[in-house]
Amino acid sequence: MDAFDKKQDQALDALFAAAKAADPIPSGDLMARIMAGAAGAQKPAAVPIVAPERRGFGQTLSDVFGGWAGASTLVACVGLGVVVGVVSPDVVLSYLPGAELGLGDDVFGLYYESEL
């Protein structure tokens, strides 16, 4: 590059620098129009669709009795009733007026007979 070319490049550099300093600034109106365009083109934020969970029979049964705590309490109470009925049938029969029964007798059948 000779001296003449260098001067030409320097002159052009000065002109380009001046032009860059004079670059137009986006007006507020332009930015508002651009943002309005963006809002119009933009889809609303996607909401994930969650498939309903498949529930098994055991889970459904557990829900009916109020979950594992409720089901456990129910099983414990039934078990206790059976034990009491087997070990001390007199206690149970004391609630059945006029009945004297042994282990294995038809408790409910006799009860109804006694009522008749």
Added chain:
Amino acid sequence: MPFDSQSEISDDALMVLFANGDGQAATSLAYRHTPRVLALAYRMLSDQAEAEDVAQDALMRLWKIAPDWRQGEAKVSTWLYRVTSNLCTDRLRKHSGKRRPAEIDSVPETADETPSVEARLIGRDRATALQTALQTLPERQRQAVSLRFLQELSNPEVAEVMGISVDAVESLLSRGKRGLLAVLADDKMELGLEF
């Protein structure tokens, strides 16, 4: 920085966020790219109102392509420059024969913070002279010169935007610079230039 509050996020990531409905991503992309898109459009069209219309149109196309944007394939800035160039070319062809050179009154208000009044006046005169000279160049030369020397893209980036080879870009730039100097030769004393 008020113009880009998500400056640490890449353009590609912002495009994904925008496509997913993030309004802030649109703001960041708009404030990041609108100034350079507007500047290129103004260099090409020499008309502030038309340049603003082109900038709005270019950004609108960016919003529309966001859901299909392929990360890593193209830079958002390069894509926008290409769209802007094409939009300007369309307008220039529609208005062919009706163009007029830039006038001092048509040079937009800017954020020029030159310290002295004299320096500001010289800078304004030079900017106007260059803008006028640019309009005398053939469209492709004007586009190449604007992208390379005013938007500060590399030669390969200019080639990508214009869809031509780097050799072709260098040829356009060489002829463009010679053309500018020829047009500005008569005014070099008034512009404080020596060549």
